[in-house]
Amino acid sequence: MNKDSKEEPHFFNRAFVAKEVGVKPTTIKHWEREINYIDRHINRSRNGGKRLYSRANVEQFLEVKRLLEDERLSVEEVASYFKKGFFKANETKQAQSDLDKKTEAQLLLKGAINKLEKLKELL
Numbered sequence: 001m002n003k004d005s006k007e008e009p010h011f012f013n014r015a016f017v018a019k020e021v022g023v024k025p026t027t028i029k030h031w032e033r034e035i036n037y038i039d040r041h042i043n044r045s046r047n048g049g050k051r052l053y054s055r056a057n058v059e060q061f062l063e064v065k066r067l068l069e070d071e072r073l074s075v076e077e078v079a080s081y082f083k084k085g086f087f088k089a090n091e092t093k094q095a096q097s098d099l100d101k102k103t104e105a106q107l108l109l110k111g112a113i114n115k116l117e118k119l120k121e122l123l
Helices: 014-021 025-035 055-069 075-083 093-122
Strands: none
Touching (some): 014 025, 014 055, 025 055, 055 075
16 A cells, blocks of 8 residues: 555545635534535544535535625525535435445545554564
8 A cells, every 4th residue: 555645535524625615614514504405424433423525515515605605695595506406416315325335434444454554564
Protein backbone atom coordinates (compact mmCIF):
# COMPACT_ATOMS: atom_id res chain seq x y z
CA MET A 1 0.00 0.00 0.00
CA ASN A 2 1.47 3.33 -1.03
CA LYS A 3 1.53 5.71 1.94
CA ASP A 4 2.25 8.69 -0.34
CA SER A 5 -0.95 8.37 -2.34
CA LYS A 6 -3.52 11.04 -1.51
CA GLU A 7 -6.76 9.21 -2.21
CA GLU A 8 -9.87 11.28 -1.49
CA PRO A 9 -12.02 9.82 1.29
CA HIS A 10 -15.50 8.65 0.37
CA PHE A 11 -17.17 10.37 3.31
CA PHE A 12 -16.59 13.82 4.70
CA ASN A 13 -17.35 15.51 8.01
CA ARG A 14 -19.44 18.67 8.24
CA ALA A 15 -16.41 20.98 8.56
CA PHE A 16 -14.91 19.65 5.33
CA VAL A 17 -18.22 19.95 3.47
CA ALA A 18 -18.69 23.51 4.72
CA LYS A 19 -15.22 24.45 3.48
CA GLU A 20 -15.91 22.86 0.07
CA VAL A 21 -19.22 24.72 -0.25
CA GLY A 22 -17.87 28.00 1.13
CA VAL A 23 -20.12 28.35 4.18
CA LYS A 24 -19.89 27.79 7.94
CA PRO A 25 -20.54 24.31 9.40
CA THR A 26 -23.56 25.71 11.23
CA THR A 27 -25.01 26.70 7.85
CA ILE A 28 -24.69 23.11 6.61
CA LYS A 29 -26.44 21.93 9.79
CA HIS A 30 -29.22 24.50 9.28
CA TRP A 31 -29.74 23.56 5.63
CA GLU A 32 -29.78 19.87 6.49
CA ARG A 33 -32.41 20.43 9.18
CA GLU A 34 -34.59 22.79 7.11
CA ILE A 35 -34.43 21.03 3.75
CA ASN A 36 -34.83 17.43 5.00
CA TYR A 37 -34.23 15.93 1.54
CA ILE A 38 -30.47 15.71 1.73
CA ASP A 39 -29.58 12.15 2.61
CA ARG A 40 -26.47 11.74 4.67
CA HIS A 41 -24.69 8.83 6.19
CA ILE A 42 -24.62 8.49 9.96
CA ASN A 43 -21.82 6.18 10.91
CA ARG A 44 -22.75 5.15 14.43
CA SER A 45 -19.96 2.66 14.99
CA ARG A 46 -16.86 4.35 13.60
CA ASN A 47 -17.50 8.07 13.94
CA GLY A 48 -19.29 8.43 17.26
CA GLY A 49 -22.67 8.94 15.55
CA LYS A 50 -21.45 11.98 13.66
CA ARG A 51 -22.89 12.72 10.27
CA LEU A 52 -20.76 11.95 7.28
CA TYR A 53 -21.47 13.25 3.81
CA SER A 54 -20.79 11.75 0.39
CA ARG A 55 -19.54 13.56 -2.70
CA ALA A 56 -23.18 13.57 -3.90
CA ASN A 57 -24.12 15.40 -0.69
CA VAL A 58 -21.46 18.02 -1.39
CA GLU A 59 -23.04 18.50 -4.83
CA GLN A 60 -26.44 18.89 -3.18
CA PHE A 61 -25.16 21.56 -0.79
CA LEU A 62 -23.50 23.37 -3.68
CA GLU A 63 -26.87 23.35 -5.43
CA VAL A 64 -28.57 24.67 -2.27
CA LYS A 65 -26.08 27.52 -2.12
CA ARG A 66 -26.59 28.29 -5.82
CA LEU A 67 -30.37 28.34 -5.45
CA LEU A 68 -30.22 30.58 -2.40
CA GLU A 69 -27.63 33.00 -3.72
CA ASP A 70 -27.99 33.02 -7.51
CA GLU A 71 -31.67 32.22 -7.90
CA ARG A 72 -32.62 34.12 -4.72
CA LEU A 73 -34.96 31.36 -3.52
CA SER A 74 -35.97 31.06 0.12
CA VAL A 75 -34.96 28.00 2.17
CA GLU A 76 -38.60 26.85 1.97
CA GLU A 77 -38.54 27.11 -1.83
CA VAL A 78 -35.26 25.17 -1.96
CA ALA A 79 -36.81 22.47 0.25
CA SER A 80 -39.75 22.26 -2.14
CA TYR A 81 -37.33 22.04 -5.07
CA PHE A 82 -35.61 19.04 -3.49
CA LYS A 83 -38.90 17.47 -2.34
CA LYS A 84 -40.28 17.54 -5.87
CA GLY A 85 -37.16 15.80 -7.11
CA PHE A 86 -35.91 18.56 -9.38
CA PHE A 87 -32.37 17.98 -8.19
CA LYS A 88 -30.99 14.56 -9.01
CA ALA A 89 -27.61 13.62 -7.65
CA ASN A 90 -25.36 11.44 -9.78
CA GLU A 91 -26.73 8.28 -8.19
CA THR A 92 -30.21 7.19 -7.23
CA LYS A 93 -30.93 6.76 -3.52
CA GLN A 94 -30.54 2.97 -3.79
CA ALA A 95 -27.30 3.24 -5.71
CA GLN A 96 -26.01 5.78 -3.17
CA SER A 97 -27.01 3.47 -0.32
CA ASP A 98 -25.18 0.58 -1.98
CA LEU A 99 -22.15 2.81 -2.54
CA ASP A 100 -22.25 3.92 1.11
CA LYS A 101 -22.26 0.29 2.30
CA LYS A 102 -19.41 -0.64 -0.02
CA THR A 103 -17.42 2.41 1.02
CA GLU A 104 -17.91 1.70 4.71
CA ALA A 105 -16.66 -1.84 4.14
CA GLN A 106 -13.64 -0.45 2.28
CA LEU A 107 -12.88 1.93 5.15
CA LEU A 108 -13.07 -0.92 7.65
CA LEU A 109 -10.81 -3.04 5.46
CA LYS A 110 -8.26 -0.21 5.10
CA GLY A 111 -8.24 0.23 8.87
CA ALA A 112 -7.64 -3.48 9.36
CA ILE A 113 -4.84 -3.46 6.76
CA ASN A 114 -3.17 -0.51 8.50
CA LYS A 115 -3.33 -2.32 11.84
CA LEU A 116 -1.87 -5.46 10.28
CA GLU A 117 0.95 -3.44 8.69
CA LYS A 118 1.78 -1.92 12.10
CA LEU A 119 1.79 -5.38 13.68
CA LYS A 120 4.05 -6.63 10.89
CA GLU A 121 6.51 -3.81 11.61
CA LEU A 122 6.60 -4.81 15.28
CA LEU A 123 7.56 -8.40 14.39
